[in-house]
Amino acid sequence: MTVSHSIERIEARILDIPTIRPHKLSFGAISRQSPVIVQLWLSNGATGFGEAATIGGPSWNEESPESIKHAIDGYLAPALIGQDGGAFGSALARMDAFCKGNYFAKSAVEIALIDAYSRTLGLPAYQLLGGKRIKSLPLAWTLASGDVNKDLEEAQLRLEQKRHRIFKMKIGARTPEQDVAHVSQIARGLQGKATLTVDVNQAWDGSTARRFLPQMIDAGVTLIEQPVAKWNVEALKTLSATLGDRASIMADETVCSPQDAMMLARAQASQVFSLKVAKHGGLLRTKEVAAVAEAADIAWYGGTMLETSIGSAASAQVFSTLGNKHHGCELFGPQLLVDDIVTELMPIVDFELQLPDGPGIGVEIDPIKLERFDRARAGLTAT
Template structure:
């Protein structure tokens, strides 16, 4: 398995997957509904090289709205193993469509990338950077934002204050669940609580129409926002482009998230629809595809930000490697581990001072996931 895949005449590999279900500590309120739990699959690809077994680890954690359903993900993964879960000769990635089943493709492509990185002794970040021709060498830590869900102004401000006290200097607040006036009060309360030294982002998850979005951003501009994420529905690239145009100068920069999944990064760039592109490896079909999208955004003058879909520790760690491979990456939405009540394994990249360390290799995290690898 020197290549990232089994094909090209490489030896047969076994692809295993097993399900997990993790509750959030408390529901995360978004304009697209509450996220309460995360169901997914740990994926292991096992191959042999010169008599030693290499096991690469991946994770597929679907989130309908961003990825395929759990059922579709499960079916796609089931289709990969032979009749008795035995070894397959063909390239398992060939059977996975990144648009139709991005989470499944994420899981399997990550497992192959982890295996290849382990074999070469490199960190996943270095392997990804090599594959995408990125220079310089990936960073040893990435800046991250705290993720603050919907709640009333006092609770939102208290949570923001806790995050700032923990060392976060960038916060992302979910908005769009309540009316614009209520969100303005929430953002005002947060700004007052954390002061001017903390960057604030808001994420409306597509909740507003054009008129509401304009009104919301005009009012929110007073609080010096770093950006507003998905202020309009995913499809409305034209509306996003004009929101960006009319707000330029005095206004709030525009970020897209759902639009990238629905329309693709190239359509977003062509439409001049955003200043920032939020990229979710789980929704884009894998770490490799996410880094490629980030570099395309960068080349077009759009700032890439990598985030999770509230993934378990394997996919979260992979996303840290992706972010580290992007030169001078802006704060990313990767500090979502603490939102989970439990996890698959201890976290090899605990947040400290608003940053997550990139674990030493080889692969995802050296020996940190060895127990998962055996299961």
């Protein structure tokens, strides 16, 4: 039997959803998220949703909510209208032919396409991505209030609630000495109860990283994410060689394409890849990067761009198909937002996110909330 349904319509909208508290990173602080939500219709009437979220407009990388919507409306949607909805690889190739880069935008469209098509078949998206291997993943929380006492309070509460026992700290905005003091205080407060990660978001140069990371490790940090600029593979390589036995070095901004993954693997520059559907350009390309990791004996981590439950569930679908050499995930975006746009969140049980089983990406949109947060409706402007 062949199932052929063409792509009829694609629409993108920007939402603005406040966060429960300011979220501070090396490059700035955010108090709202502005995800781009894509809805795609197939000729059989099936519809799917996708999402791409950035952090702080175009501060995390080149793409912003506005550029994502512009790329989808102006180039990606026209490239796909009338095309076979089940030919995912061809859809990706057409998007590449019509539009260079813009991977966040492409990922939102690809998620919506796979959501719509798998709903047509009555299957969870993971069935089209190789089948489910993992049922749940340890779920990290990011401590990023900027205040030690608030961070500790937040961590204690989440431990008591059995929601999180992996905590990631965003550092690099203050001096390295201040960061070491902050991380050490948190580590003392959580000793023996939690695992600690730091994410420098590219803020340090190689010599700062070589000097201060050992102090972070002495304090109890076991996973170090993107300590240096994305291009600084030499520094990542040195850090992996010198610190790799005591803590793992994780690439985030450096590892976007499968070619980046190959280059890092050849250089032996990181022991873990943070996988993010948006930066890789979709669910299928996330699998390609994960395949390079597996082939090179590199572990994976389920990263986030602080998406709503739409993007988080889509990520959960692909993460659930991967192998078991991982450091858990951080799909906590829905918990950081004051509200969500789905009827039911993915449950967290005993510190683990339960990866969804329903049709498509496994969560259902709440149309009233979608309207409520729509930027066009609220008349808001860019971040």
